[in-house]
Amino acid sequence: MDTIIKKINEEELEPGCLQDAAAILQKKGLVAFPTETVYGLGGDALDTEAAKKIYAAKGRPSDNPLIIHIADVDSLKDIAEEVPEQAYQLADKFWPGPLTMIMPKSNKVPYGTTGGLNTVAIRMPSNKIALQLIRESGVCIAAPSANLSGRPSPTKAEHVIEDLSGKIDMIIDGGAVGIGLESTIVDLTSEVPTILRPGYITKEMLEEVVGTVDIDKTITAKSMDPNLKPKAPGMKYKHYAPKADLTIVEGTEQAVVDKINEFASQKMEQGCLVGVIATDETFSKYKANCVMTLGSRNDNEQIARGLYAILRDFDEQQVDVIYSEGFADTNLGQAIMNRLLKAAGYHVVEV
Numbered sequence: 001m002d003t004i005i006k007k008i009n010e011e012e013l014e015p016g017c018l019q020d021a022a023a024i025l026q027k028k029g030l031v032a033f034p035t036e037t038v039y040g041l042g043g044d045a046l047d048t049e050a051a052k053k054i055y056a057a058k059g060r061p062s063d064n065p066l067i068i069h070i071a072d073v074d075s076l077k078d079i080a081e082e083v084p085e086q087a088y089q090l091a092d093k094f095w096p097g098p099l100t101m102i103m104p105k106s107n108k109v110p111y112g113t114t115g116g117l118n119t120v121a122i123r124m125p126s127n128k129i130a131l132q133l134i135r136e137s138g139v140c141i142a143a144p145s146a147n148l149s150g151r152p153s154p155t156k157a158e159h160v161i162e163d164l165s166g167k168i169d170m171i172i173d174g175g176a177v178g179i180g181l182e183s184t185i186v187d188l189t190s191e192v193p194t195i196l197r198p199g200y201i202t203k204e205m206l207e208e209v210v211g212t213v214d215i216d217k218t219i220t221a222k223s224m225d226p227n228l229k230p231k232a233p234g235m236k237y238k239h240y241a242p243k244a245d246l247t248i249v250e251g252t253e254q255a256v257v258d259k260i261n262e263f264a265s266q267k268m269e270q271g272c273l274v275g276v277i278a279t280d281e282t283f284s285k286y287k288a289n290c291v292m293t294l295g296s297r298n299d300n301e302q303i304a305r306g307l308y309a310i311l312r313d314f315d316e317q318q319v320d321v322i323y324s325e326g327f328a329d330t331n332l333g334q335a336i337m338n339r340l341l342k343a344a345g346y347h348v349v350e351v
């Protein structure tokens with residue numbers, strides 16, 4: 001299949017400029033588009049065939065449900081059987097934005113979209129291209145991240161082109177995304193709202209609106225405990241992973257630098273190509289084949305924005321092993337560490 005690539009500036013959107021993309025969605029085709037979190041691979045959420053195409057293009061396991069993207073709060077009533085009051089409160093505060101809410105699904109939503117679950121995940125993105133695409137198509141858009149399953153999520157159109165060119169109808173290139181990590185997912189079907197995936201909207205931010213919020217145990221776990229089953233089916237997969245083996249080294253700054261340099265020198269002696277994920281504070285202290293910085297350790301937003309792109313850059317450099325510094329898991333740092341731990345298959349060395 002030929003994939004149409006269309007460049008659009010989010011700040012210069014004109015009415016009708018997404019008509020062709022909208023028509024593809026109406027005909028049950030697939031369009032990748034930017035959101036503020038990562039690029040999404042969109043199809044008609046209420047159509048089983050379109051959902052099937054999404055799973056096929058990504059190579060995504062069929063039990064991993066899709067998030068439905070809407071452009072106005074009224075659509076909630078269509079796709080959720082029951083909209084909890086908390087959903088309206090959270091929508092009022094955080095939508096459009098990087099928050100996904102889980103609620104009971106309505107009959108309109110096929111099990112093909114929810115991975116067989118009776119619940120549905122819903123989000124209203126703030127990216128203007130995404131919003132206009134939903135409105136112009138009149139379609140509730142199911143959109144998982146627009147990467148091949150298991151690869152780091154795409155934060156630029158180039159990443160989507162790399163993974164999905166030839167497999168989908170269109171890719172809208174709206175430039176680099178703003179946040180860089182997937183949305184926070186909060187489950188509103190449990191007694192206490194529960195975070196199933198950490199993201200830009202933190203527990204503290206949610207608690208200001210709805211009171212106590214829990215966090216799924218698998219998120220705070222430092223290892224993959226076979227007895228703990230994440231409530232978001234997608235969170236059980238080794239995800240976001242670069243091709244090389246990634247190890248996180250945690251400890252005080254100097255100890256981490258020394259340990260990573262020691263590991264790197266051993267591996268390079270064995271003939272391996274070694275990558276290091278550093279921060280601005282430590283960048284110049286590493287000796288390895290390929291050292292890249294995520295930015296200053298004090299700037300979590302920049303780290304979040306650059307993490308997936310760096311993992312892909314290392315793939316391109318064809319490194320064999322990667323060592324990364326760890327990050328404090330407070331606020332946005334919790335989402336950063338969650339993704340990094342998954343990318344590393346929970347391989348952490350403490351020094």
Ligand code: AMP
Nearest residue numbers: 065119120121144145182232233234235
């Ligand atoms: P992605 O769109 O690639 O960011 O993945 C969507 C994430 O949302 C996956 O981790 C899914 O497991 C999760 N998800 C979607 N729908 C539900 C649901 N009904 N219940 C729990 N988790 C969900």
Ligand code: MG
Nearest residue numbers: 144145153182
């Ligand atoms: Mg994904």
